[in-house]
Amino acid sequence: MIGLLNYWVVFALMLLGLYMTISSSNLVKKVVGLNIFQTSVFIFFISMGKVTGGTAPILDEAYSAYSNPLPHVLILTAIVVGVATTALALALIVRIREGYGSIEESYIRDKDRESGS
Amino acid sequence: MLVILSVALLRMRDLFTVAMLTGIYSLVIACFFMLQDAVDVAFTEAAVGAGITTVLFLATLSMVGREEAPASRIHLPALACTLAVGALLVYASQDMPAWGDPNAPVHQHVAPRYIEQSADEVGPPNIVTSVLASYRGYDTMGEVGVVFTAAIGVLLLLGNGTRRRRDSDGDSEDQT
Numbered sequence: 001m002i003g004l005l006n007y008w009v010v011f012a013l014m015l016l017g018l019y020m021t022i023s024s025s026n027l028v029k030k031v032v033g034l035n036i037f038q039t040s041v042f043i044f045f046i047s048m049g050k051v052t053g054g055t056a057p058i059l060d061e062a063y064s065a066y067s068n069p070l071p072h073v074l075i076l077t078a079i080v081v082g083v084a085t086t087a088l089a090l091a092l093i094v095r096i097r098e099g100y101g102s103i104e105e106s107y108i109r110d111k112d113r114e115s116g117s
Numbered sequence: 118m119l120v121i122l123s124v125a126l127l128r129m130r131d132l133f134t135v136a137m138l139t140g141i142y143s144l145v146i147a148c149f150f151m152l153q154d155a156v157d158v159a160f161t162e163a164a165v166g167a168g169i170t171t172v173l174f175l176a177t178l179s180m181v182g183r184e185e186a187p188a189s190r191i192h193l194p195a196l197a198c199t200l201a202v203g204a205l206l207v208y209a210s211q212d213m214p215a216w217g218d219p220n221a222p223v224h225q226h227v228a229p230r231y232i233e234q235s236a237d238e239v240g241p242p243n244i245v246t247s248v249l250a251s252y253r254g255y256d257t258m259g260e261v262g263v264v265f266t267a268a269i270g271v272l273l274l275l276g277n278g279t280r281r282r283r284d285s286d287g288d289s290e291d292q293t
Contacts, residue, residue, distance in 0.1 A: 019199045023192035056154045057244040067154040069244040084267035090177040091271040097181040
């Protein structure tokens with residue numbers, strides 16, 4: 001059972017991120033929620049790469065067991081891509097603020113409805 | 118620890134506090150990666166996650182203001198959806214191999230080859246570097262493409278506004 005505890009923490013984080021993304025009406029909070037969701041996936045991958053008794057995947061005479069380097073590489077790429085998407089999302093928020101004067105979802109929806117009818 | 122921090126993130130109304138907590142959260146995650154033997158990932162997360170992301174959030178907040186509207190009771194559809202997904206995930210996790218199990222399927226396929234051959238085939242003692250730059254070089258190239266596209270997107274979204282403002286000010290910086 002203790003073997004799965006790590007995954008359950010990941011799930012808890014993932015669900016918190018999901019809930020935050022759906023329920024927050026503030027756009028910045030939504031992006032923070034997405035970030036939490038994303039980091040939970042990172043933790044999931046890194047947990048899978050861990051080998052008991054293994055060391056960091058840097059070759060050395062003194063060690064023979066290494067953790068799996070492949071998830072590390074994938075997550076390294078994912079972190080950088082994550083920052084790029086976060087930057088794009090925040091830029092969109094700044095533009096929305098310039099256009100609507102608010103970053104609250106309900107306010108934006110009301111304004112859309114006014115201009116639509 | 119991480120769960121407590123993210124609950125705090127969810128409850129917090131002041132967006133400035135949220136931005137700072139995001140930075141702390143990233144740093145804690147970097148420590149966790151360190152404990153899991155993922156040293157390269159840990160310092161990337163510490164530099165990029167805790168550093169650049171926090172700066173981006175703060176820059177955004179300086180433009181959009183830091184107060185969140187005090188609304189939101191518990192959002193029932195979101196809660197139901199979240200709990201359903203959670204139940205499915207826990208159900209699915211029953212089949213997962215235990216944490217740290219050296220016989221898990223993840224460790225059987227290409228990883229042994231990377232560990233045994235990369236010193237001869239590529240060179241550097243750090244296996245993560247060899248895999249990143251050589252075996253999975255296309256991934257890294259794609260990553261550069263994504264970052265480039267995102268940078269262009271940000272510049273198009275934000276540059277437009279500043280140029281319009283600059284033109285109305287009668288500033289001629291663009292021509293120099």
